[in-house]
Amino acid sequence: xxxxxxxxxxxYRIGGREILRDFNLEIDAGETLVLLGRSGSGKTTALKMVxxxxxxxxxxxxxxxxxxxxxxxxxxxxxIGYVIQDVGLFPHFTVAQNVGLVPRLEGWPPExxxxxxxxxxxxxxxxxxxxxxRRPRELSGxxxxxxxxxxxxxxxxxxxxxxxxxxxxxxxxxxEIQRQFLALRESLGKTAIFVTHDVREAxxxxxxxxxxxxxxxxxxxxxGEFLRTRGAEVEAFLAVLxxxxxxxxxxxx
Amino acid sequence: xxxxxxxxxxxxxxEHLLLVAVSLGIATGIGIPAGILITRxxxxxxxxxxxxxxxxxxxxxxxxxxxxPIPLIGGIGERTAxxxxxxxxxxxxxxxxxxxxxxxxxxxxxxxxxxxMTPRQLLWQVEMPLAARTILTGVRVATVATVGTATIAxxxxxxxxxxxxxxxxxxxxxxxxxxxxxxxxxxxxxADGGLGWVERRFSLA
Numbered sequence: 001x002x003x004x005x006x007x008x009x010x011x012y013r014i015g016g017r018e019i020l021r022d023f024n025l026e027i028d029a030g031e032t033l034v035l036l037g038r039s040g041s042g043k044t045t046a047l048k049m050v051x052x053x054x055x056x057x058x059x060x061x062x063x064x065x066x067x068x069x070x071x072x073x074x075x076x077x078x079x080i081g082y083v084i085q086d087v088g089l090f091p092h093f094t095v096a097q098n099v100g101l102v103p104r105l106e107g108w109p110p111e112x113x114x115x116x117x118x119x120x121x122x123x124x125x126x127x128x129x130x131x132x133x134r135r136p137r138e139l140s141g142x143x144x145x146x147x148x149x150x151x152x153x154x155x156x157x158x159x160x161x162x163x164x165x166x167x168x169x170x171x172x173x174x175x176e177i178q179r180q181f182l183a184l185r186e187s188l189g190k191t192a193i194f195v196t197h198d199v200r201e202a203x204x205x206x207x208x209x210x211x212x213x214x215x216x217x218x219x220x221x222x223x224g225e226f227l228r229t230r231g232a233e234v235e236a237f238l239a240v241l242x243x244x245x246x247x248x249x250x251x252x253x
Numbered sequence: 254x255x256x257x258x259x260x261x262x263x264x265x266x267x268e269h270l271l272l273v274a275v276s277l278g279i280a281t282g283i284g285i286p287a288g289i290l291i292t293r294x295x296x297x298x299x300x301x302x303x304x305x306x307x308x309x310x311x312x313x314x315x316x317x318x319x320x321x322p323i324p325l326i327g328g329i330g331e332r333t334a335x336x337x338x339x340x341x342x343x344x345x346x347x348x349x350x351x352x353x354x355x356x357x358x359x360x361x362x363x364x365x366x367x368x369x370m371t372p373r374q375l376l377w378q379v380e381m382p383l384a385a386r387t388i389l390t391g392v393r394v395a396t397v398a399t400v401g402t403a404t405i406a407x408x409x410x411x412x413x414x415x416x417x418x419x420x421x422x423x424x425x426x427x428x429x430x431x432x433x434x435x436x437x438x439x440x441x442x443x444a445d446g447g448l449g450w451v452e453r454r455f456s457l458a
Contacts (some may be wrong), residue, residue, distance in 0.1 A: 051367055078369035088364030093383045102368050
């Protein structure tokens with residue numbers, strides 16, 4: 001029962017389609033589990049079950065040992081940071097107000113929210129004096145996603161969910177922000193579940209990779225082991241890396 | 254235009270404004286909450302928008318006439334006129350509230366929910382501020398239309414600038430018609446301009 005998040009025989013059906021089938025997975029505190037898969041493999045659905053945006057048709061998702069259906073949804077969601085590809089910053093709030101949203105909902109005193117927002121902006125590489133008062137529309141895509149990450153970290157949640165957060169960024173910005181993600185992970189020691197269809201990103205960021213195929217867990221392995229795994233779907237993903245794999249099976253930079 | 258009419262024009266214009274203001278107050282008070290309700294209950298959407306749509310298609314003079322025999326809300330006078338004007342003003346307000354809220358970016362709404370906003374916080378801190386401009390457009394359209402339609406209120410004893418227009422028509426007196434029509438047009442333009450200005454102030458988002 002030490003797993004922070006556990007999927008127990010989770011199935012999800014909608015409109016006669018089975019998105020997840022008998023899905024089992026445990027995520028331990030401190031790890032970054034990457035859910036890798038093609039579009040429609042069920043990875044986003046699995047992610048949204050963790051913070052109660054979707055509930056299983058059958059089976060259970062346990063967070064801190066308690067089924068999501070038993071949690072007070074609002075409390076559950078405020079304990080979990082959430083970052084999505086489209087960022088979803090509030091266009092009518094300033095950057096600082098966006099970052100301070102959950103602390104404000106939680107009733108923190110204003111000075112504390114302000115200090116926290118500044119600290120977080122700095123930690124994602126945005127100078128507060130320059131950015132705090134801006135509106136989201138005055139930011140580049142990469143800057144927006146940084147604000148999105150800062151917002152997710154605001155109330156210091158033990159668990160973070162990422163749904164293809166860097167998918168819409170140009171390759172250079174993506175690399176920068178991935179590096180920052182790794183540095184943040186080192187310093188904060190958060191648990192993260194990270195959804196992506198980019199195998200390179202999975203290998204770079206994950207401490208374990210869970211490969212989904214047609215709503216089932218196909219393969220679960222640490223990155224090094226994943227690169228050596230045999231199997232149709234793993235190989236289909238590894239083929240994307242192509243000759244970039246060196247003889248040790250590692251991804252060339 | 255005979256200068257002797259001026260005090261009466263002022264009086265009728267005030268009456269007219271009052272009719273419009275009261276009708277719009279009520280229409281907004283019903284239209285916005287009903288619009289919010291149907292963003293939450295898709296099953297009611299067809300019925301409520303349908304009702305407002307049908308009301309809008311009834312010719313205005315006929316609607317005033319239909320209301321006269323109805324007990325409580327009907328009869329001759331201002332009250333009936335206000336009921337009819339409210340029914341007319343409802344559709345643009347309702348429709349724009351619906352469109353404004355449904356038009357909020359899905360990613361923004363998903364973030365708000367995932368951050369742990371309660372449904373009420375989602376509505377007041379995210380959906381309403383972002384829909385405000387569209388809703389105000391609906392109120393402006395309803396206002397301009399009501400200023401015009403309110404001239405017909407005179408036909409059932411509702412007063413307002415229509416009194417001149419009807420009197421002018423019966424006595425074939427163009428000046429009298431203009432004494433009602435010109436101030437009504439000016440009021441409509443002023444309402445359009447004023448509310449348009451307020452609307453632009455909401456263009457932040």
